[in-house]
Amino acid sequence: MSVLKRSVFVGLVLFALIPLNDAACSMTMLKRGATHCQDIMDKTWHPVGSSWTNGKCVQCTCSASAMSCCDGLPSSVHFTEDCIVEYNYETCTYKVFKRNDRNSPCSHGAVGK
Structure with missing residues (x-):
């Protein structure tokens, strides 16, 4: 296998691993018509359309349909x-x-x- 082919293969493998970098994320669906999301860690309420970082460095976003949160520090x-x-x-x-x-x-x- 030539150096170019090996490089392309390694590049493709690395690109395939990119979706794994969000392994420390979660999503919670909201009830229809909800206007706020409740942070599970801090128990604080945040309006739809907002983003925040809670006391455990978890970064969250509240949309009209779901709250998504990802670890801000390595697990x-x-x-x-x-x-x-x-x-x-x-x-x-x-x-x-x-x-x-x-x-x-x-x-x-x-x-x-």
């Missing part, structure tokens, strides 16, 4: 045993660092954002 972070992950829900960020030294970052992989 799975892969790192070595000597590292830990710390989520900051105020800034919707996270850090991965050595257990015994917060100033030593760890290499990691994230899934689900």
Whole structure:
């Protein structure tokens, strides 16, 4: 197999994986005539046509027919045993660092954002 054919094959495989990047999303159908959506995490109400980020960094949108929400932070972070992950829900960020030294970052992989 030539280099070009292999490159095209790898590209097609990667494109096929794109739909999997929304694996951390959900949709809730609304009753006909609903004017608001209720955030499941925060129990707050939001008008149809609005978007928001809740206290757990979940990003939601309320449309006339449904509320859709997607994780704003990775649901799975892969790192070595000597590292830990710390989520900051105020800034919707996270850090991965050595257990015994917060100033030593760890290499990691994230899934689900």
